[in-house]
Amino acid sequence: MKPVIEVTDLYREFRPMLNLKRFVPKTVHALNGISFNVLKGEIYGLLGPNGAGKTTTLKILSTMLAPTRGTAKVLGYNTYGEEKCIRPKINFIFGGERGFYWRLNAIEILTFFSDLYKIPKKIQNTRIPELLCLVGLSEKDARRNTETYSKGMKQRVQIARGLVNDPEVIFFDEPTLGLDPISAKKFRELAKKLAAIGKTIILTTHYMAEAEDLCDRIGIINKGVMLKTGTTKDIVQEIAKKETLEQAYLDIVQSGEDFISTSERSAT
Amino acid sequence: MNNIISLICIAGSHMKFTMRRTMMIFILLIQPLFFVLLTWLIYRHTDSAGTGTRIFIASGLTTLWSGIVFSSLSDLERERSMGTLELIFASAHGLKGAVIPKTAGNLFLCVLPMTGLWAGIHYVLNRPVIIYDPWKTAISAMILLISLFSISLFLSCFFALSRNSRVIMNAFEFPFFLISGFVFPITVLPDWLRILSWLSPLTYPVHLLRSAMLGETVFLTWNGLFVISISLILLFMCLTFFAFNIIEKSTRISGVFTLS
Numbered sequence: 001m002k003p004v005i006e007v008t009d010l011y012r013e014f015r016p017m018l019n020l021k022r023f024v025p026k027t028v029h030a031l032n033g034i035s036f037n038v039l040k041g042e043i044y045g046l047l048g049p050n051g052a053g054k055t056t057t058l059k060i061l062s063t064m065l066a067p068t069r070g071t072a073k074v075l076g077y078n079t080y081g082e083e084k085c086i087r088p089k090i091n092f093i094f095g096g097e098r099g100f101y102w103r104l105n106a107i108e109i110l111t112f113f114s115d116l117y118k119i120p121k122k123i124q125n126t127r128i129p130e131l132l133c134l135v136g137l138s139e140k141d142a143r144r145n146t147e148t149y150s151k152g153m154k155q156r157v158q159i160a161r162g163l164v165n166d167p168e169v170i171f172f173d174e175p176t177l178g179l180d181p182i183s184a185k186k187f188r189e190l191a192k193k194l195a196a197i198g199k200t201i202i203l204t205t206h207y208m209a210e211a212e213d214l215c216d217r218i219g220i221i222n223k224g225v226m227l228k229t230g231t232t233k234d235i236v237q238e239i240a241k242k243e244t245l246e247q248a249y250l251d252i253v254q255s256g257e258d259f260i261s262t263s264e265r266s267a268t
Numbered sequence: 269m270n271n272i273i274s275l276i277c278i279a280g281s282h283m284k285f286t287m288r289r290t291m292m293i294f295i296l297l298i299q300p301l302f303f304v305l306l307t308w309l310i311y312r313h314t315d316s317a318g319t320g321t322r323i324f325i326a327s328g329l330t331t332l333w334s335g336i337v338f339s340s341l342s343d344l345e346r347e348r349s350m351g352t353l354e355l356i357f358a359s360a361h362g363l364k365g366a367v368i369p370k371t372a373g374n375l376f377l378c379v380l381p382m383t384g385l386w387a388g389i390h391y392v393l394n395r396p397v398i399i400y401d402p403w404k405t406a407i408s409a410m411i412l413l414i415s416l417f418s419i420s421l422f423l424s425c426f427f428a429l430s431r432n433s434r435v436i437m438n439a440f441e442f443p444f445f446l447i448s449g450f451v452f453p454i455t456v457l458p459d460w461l462r463i464l465s466w467l468s469p470l471t472y473p474v475h476l477l478r479s480a481m482l483g484e485t486v487f488l489t490w491n492g493l494f495v496i497s498i499s500l501i502l503l504f505m506c507l508t509f510f511a512f513n514i515i516e517k518s519t520r521i522s523g524v525f526t527l528s
Contacts (some may be wrong), residue, residue: 014523015522059354062358063358063520064354064357064358064520065520065523066517066520066521080520083362084362087358087359087360087362088360092355092358094351098350098351099350099351099352099355100350100351100352101285101350101352102350103285103288103289104281104284104285104288108281108284111277111281112278112281113355113359115274115275115277115278115281116274116278116356116359116360116361116365117359117360117361118270118271118274118360118361119274120270121273121277161355165360
């Protein structure tokens with residue numbers, strides 16, 4: 001089966017703007033040559049500590065950022081240069097409370113984003129109520145300004161927003177951040193449903209139990225380097241020889257950290 | 269066709285969002301009153317028949333420009349801090365979906381106070397707003413609005429690149445009142461300052477409207493100003509078209525939308 005997402009030797013550097021305090025800006029190497037593939041209908045978990053490069057990877061794949069080197073392909077198209085072919089077929093959902101118009105209600109937000117994806121009104125009229133139902137928002141709540149919503153309700157609107165264009169590939173960046181266990185469980189059920197109908201999902205999370213429950217395969221990255229990638233079972237039992245993903249993750253990240261530090265020292 | 273319809277719908281959503289902001293209510297309702305008061309104080313001892321028209325032109329233009337600069341340009345910074353700019357950017361419409369409907373919607377909103385301004389000057393201040401040539405005024409007003417749209421579209425592209433939009437925005441607002449002839453024709457300015465007026469793209473459509481409404485020829489005939497204004501619209505539209513493509517790429521390279 002041809003992969004839906006192909007990442008090959010991907011690098012991304014950030015050069016902070018010049019300012020008076022710092023004459024020589026320090027380049028931040030967010031990604032240092034990562035490679036992985038994701039197949040259709042698969043849930044791929046991208047795990048790693050803060051600053052590992054997970055969100056940068058997702059932003060390159062969702063055409064928000066350009067790679068410095070290497071290639072990232074989604075649905076066979078290059079994310080830099082062929083983004084017009086990709087954008088209508090993908091969507092990006094992040095956790096937390098950003099990405100919102102606080103003074104609009106859920107229906108207005110979904111209508112606005114549907115227009116941004118050029119969804120005809122006829123389809124919007126049926127899809128928006130379906131999405132609200134899917135994420136469990138009542139008609140009454142959907143007509144209230146989102147600034148009055150709880151964190152869980154906001155996240156549900158985010159998820160519905162990410163599905164307005166019926167995307168083939170969905171990028172979830174810490175989607176259960178700050179959610180209560182029941183809402184998080186509902187999200188996991190939804191993600192499984194989406195994967196079952198053929199949607200390809202890349203997910204970043206800090207919750208190992210969530211990754212273990214959801215992901216078909218995972219990739220563990222740190223400091224922009226892909227440390228291990230494989231099925232959850234392979235990583236836990238065969239690669240790390242541990243009992244849980246959390247133990248395997250800690251072991252891999254720690255040994256990876258030592259390896260990266262040694263490589264950096266020898267490079268300097 | 270679907271593209272245009274969706275852009276119109278996006279503009280509608282932007283207007284809805286804008287109208288719920290207190291700042292915009294100030295810009296559309298309170299600020300025009302201040303501008304009328306200010307220009308009335310300037311012109312109150314003038315008894316010519318065109319005084320009401322002059323007050324209307326001055327307060328109307330300052331309201332329009334101020335509204336456009338504050339709404340379209342500062343909106344981009346607001347979108348960036350809310351995290352919506354990158355979502356819009358990565359949508360099917362891309363950067364155009366953020367900038368074109370926002371600018372068009374805000375321009376439409378900023379035109380709305382004009383009726384209130386006219387009525388206020390005409391009936392409350394008792395200074396009739398007399399239009400010298402209604403047909404030319406209608407054409408000039410259309411050209412002025414299209415000019416404002418094309419210029420603010422072009423500026424918005426560059427504001428999308430900057431993380432210091434608010435500072436630049438203020439630098440754009442007030443100097444144009446002075447150098448582009450919003451309140452007085454540029455002929456009252458000293459020669460050294462008039463050089464900046466010639467360079468300002470707003471000077472020509474503003475004087476086109478002044479010429480049609482007041483029937484005065486200040487530094488060029490109405491026809492001359494018409495040709496220059498149309499040429500500037502075409503120039504800014506072309507520049508904006510190229511700027512969109514360049515900025516779409518450069519923002520993705522610099523990561524300016526994704527970094528706070």
